[in-house]
Amino acid sequence: MKKRAQNEQEAIQQMLLHMQVQVLEAEYTQCWPEWKEFDYTIDYNKLYWIVDGEGWLKIGDKELYPRPGQLILMPAGTKQSYSTISDRPFLKYWCHFTATVGDSEVFSWLDVPLVYDGLDPELMTGVFCELVQARHQKTVSSRLKEKSAVLDILSRILDRTTPAIHPDKTWEMQRLGIVQQYIQDHLHEEITLEQMAATIHLHPNYFIKYFKRHFGTTPQKYLSIKRMEQAKILLRTSTLSIKEIADATGFESANYFSKTFRQRVGYSPSEYRANM
Numbered sequence: 564m565k566k567r568a569q570n571e572q573e574a575i576q577q578m579l580l581h582m583q584v585q586v587l588e589a590e591y592t593q594c595w596p597e598w599k600e601f602d603y604t605i606d607y608n609k610l611y612w613i614v615d616g617e618g619w620l621k622i623g624d625k626e627l628y629p630r631p632g633q634l635i636l637m638p639a640g641t642k643q644s645y646s647t648i649s650d651r652p653f654l655k656y657w658c659h660f661t662a663t664v665g666d667s668e669v670f671s672w673l674d675v676p677l678v679y680d681g682l683d684p685e686l687m688t689g690v691f692c693e694l695v696q697a698r699h700q701k702t703v704s705s706r707l708k709e710k711s712a713v714l715d716i717l718s719r720i721l722d723r724t725t726p727a728i729h730p731d732k733t734w735e736m737q738r739l740g741i742v743q744q745y746i747q748d749h750l751h752e753e754i755t756l757e758q759m760a761a762t763i764h765l766h767p768n769y770f771i772k773y774f775k776r777h778f779g780t781t782p783q784k785y786l787s788i789k790r791m792e793q794a795k796i797l798l799r800t801s802t803l804s805i806k807e808i809a810d811a812t813g814f815e816s817a818n819y820f821s822k823t824f825r826q827r828v829g830y831s832p833s834e835y836r837a838n839m
Contacts, residue, residue, distance in 0.1 A: 570736075574743065575726055578664050582664055582779070586694070588659040589657070589659075591692070591695050592657060593653075593654050598618070598652055608661065609658070611629065611634070611653075611655050611657050612687055613634075614688070617651055619644075620644070620645050622642075627678060629653075632684050635679075656691035656692070658716075667777060671729070673727070674730065690712055742762050750790055750811070754786055759774075791827055794808055794820070798832055
């Protein structure tokens with residue numbers, strides 16, 4: 564159970580590491596009296612930062628009556644409804660965005676809260692204001708600024724919760740966990756694409772697409788990353804020789820290990836160890 568939880572958290576970190584964010588719309592809006600729509604599903608995520616007013620939302624089977632100072636996340640692929648409930652409709656900042664790894668929408672995988680309280684109102688209003696301003700600008704830098712603002716907001720969301728895999732995706736995550744564990748257990752060996760694919764009974768060609776769709780990188784690159792991570796740990800925490808570490812992480816020779824390590828890290832293994 565502990566290993567499964569570790570694999571899940573590692574998979575989430577990999578997902579977030581390779582996540583691609585695209586801002587579709589961002590505005591500051593006073594909702595109109597007839598603001599309403601029922602039982603629709605969209606393929607992008609929404610963020611609402613409620614500044615004033617009141618209203619009703621339904622996300623999946625959860626009914627919400629957001630208050631000023633609350634941040635609302637409405638994940639892609641979830642049935643949604645909204646409506647005014649009085650003559651004081653919402654005044655809100657809002658953003659539509661995608662957050663994908665390969666072909667997968669990240670928030671269809673993550674089980675996170677929909678409502679966030681206790682955020683600094685001045686700070687959050689400032690971030691959303693910057694987001695809206697960047698969205699309205701046509702400069703190259705504004706595309707980076709709008710992504711930066713959304714990532715800032717999402718980081719504040721994830722600071723307040725420990726994300727888990729959505730229950731609907733648990734079986735899929737268990738399959739991915741099998742591959743992760745196989746790689747971790749065999750880092751000291753040569754690992755072929757065919758061996759990785761065989762752990763979950765997939766053809767190698769399909770396995771490459773399947774793996775990249777969920778991890779945002781190829782199996783071979785993921786394997787290389789895990790070898791480097793393990794090598795760094797051993798350099799920091801053990802007295803093993805460079806050759807022993809090369810053997811323990813599946814490199815064919817100490818020379819090849821040292822060359823690859825310098826290319827990836829910018830230091831030789833010995834320099835890295837000395838600086839830790």
